[in-house]
Amino acid sequence: MIRLILTCLWLLICAPAHADELRPFYLELTERGAGQWDVLWKAPVLGGVAGSGRPLLPRQCRLAMNPPQLVGGALVASGTAHCTAPLAGTKVGVAGLAPGSPDGLVRIAPLGQPVQAAQLRADAPTIVVAARPARWQVAQTYVVIGVEHILAGIDHLLFVVALVLLLQRTRAVVIAATAFTIAHSITLAGTTLGLFGLPQAPVEAVIALSIIFLAVEIVKAQPEQPRLSQRLPWLVAFLFGLLHGFGFAGALREVGLPQGEVPMALLAFNIGVEAGQLLIIAAAAALLWLVRRLAPAALRPGIMASAYAIGSIASYWFIDRI
Numbered sequence: 001m002i003r004l005i006l007t008c009l010w011l012l013i014c015a016p017a018h019a020d021e022l023r024p025f026y027l028e029l030t031e032r033g034a035g036q037w038d039v040l041w042k043a044p045v046l047g048g049v050a051g052s053g054r055p056l057l058p059r060q061c062r063l064a065m066n067p068p069q070l071v072g073g074a075l076v077a078s079g080t081a082h083c084t085a086p087l088a089g090t091k092v093g094v095a096g097l098a099p100g101s102p103d104g105l106v107r108i109a110p111l112g113q114p115v116q117a118a119q120l121r122a123d124a125p126t127i128v129v130a131a132r133p134a135r136w137q138v139a140q141t142y143v144v145i146g147v148e149h150i151l152a153g154i155d156h157l158l159f160v161v162a163l164v165l166l167l168q169r170t171r172a173v174v175i176a177a178t179a180f181t182i183a184h185s186i187t188l189a190g191t192t193l194g195l196f197g198l199p200q201a202p203v204e205a206v207i208a209l210s211i212i213f214l215a216v217e218i219v220k221a222q223p224e225q226p227r228l229s230q231r232l233p234w235l236v237a238f239l240f241g242l243l244h245g246f247g248f249a250g251a252l253r254e255v256g257l258p259q260g261e262v263p264m265a266l267l268a269f270n271i272g273v274e275a276g277q278l279l280i281i282a283a284a285a286a287l288l289w290l291v292r293r294l295a296p297a298a299l300r301p302g303i304m305a306s307a308y309a310i311g312s313i314a315s316y317w318f319i320d321r322i
Helices: 002-015 133-153 154-167 172-193 200-220 233-255 262-295 296-321
Strands: 025-033 036-044 054-056 063-067 068-071 074-083 092-096 103-109 118-119 126-128
Touching: 025 092, 036 054, 036 063, 092 103, 118 126, 118 133, 133 154, 133 262, 154 172, 154 200, 154 233, 154 262, 154 296, 172 233, 172 262, 200 233, 200 296, 233 262, 262 296
Parallel strands: 025 103
Antiparallel strands: 025 036, 036 074, 054 092, 063 074, 068 074, 092 126, 103 118
16 A cells, blocks of 8 residues: 555656647637638647648538648648638537547637637537637636646646645645746736747746756755745745746647637636646645555655655756756
8 A cells, every 4th residue: 555655656746757748739710701711720740630630610611721831849731711601500620630639729710709719629529619609618618728737737747746745734835836826827917918028948947947946945854944945935936936927828829819818718727727736736735645644654755755756857857948
């Protein structure tokens, strides 16, 4: 039982070392005249969507796509579609998705009507276009994207896990994680709305450095001499959250935001991120509780081993990114 618990903790720490792996496929339809649509199709090379996936439109539409170009790890193609009838009530999506393909997004912008945005999956590759979409559809879609990003973005996940290992008190961790969310919401919104921004490459490098900092803090922590990150964890999390927000903005740039519903999409994305963080905190705190309850002597060695694993992965990211 003890080995199983420690193995679960190790697997939580040593997930595949890829960061911000939010690479969905993306289909965008923008109506520019009666029955005339501009089409944008982006298919990531990783995951196999680029090789098999293709836009799927209803029969009343004639689609013409230009040859794709490789842009940032994805094949991007533009084109036009001429539809002899409105899309409302028809199915739009992506054909050719194999089981296990990454999720993606479809964005439909009818002329003079609200934008629709929805998530597509291999087992649900199409949506029925609504005559007038409800705002909750956008909210639901981006909440899910936020949860998936914090769970799949391994660098942000390791940051939260490191907070749990450092503080080991659920209430303190939740407060620090909430401060982290508030902070990254500020920079995420500011960057997305074009108020300010930073180059993505150095931001990603410093994000890795922030994880190294927490790993060092865990190793050097002494009960009788609390370090700054233990005395004011919410402040440390807030400052680093400002930085991580620029990373989230880069991920959202990959996904795209529905015009006309940007505030709702941002709010929903942040709610999803916070929900994902709470799931991570609950899982890590539960594992620590089990170890403390069943094998207290293994607690400190397990935390130290995890800290070194986190620091090693983050150091690799840091070197690779600079």
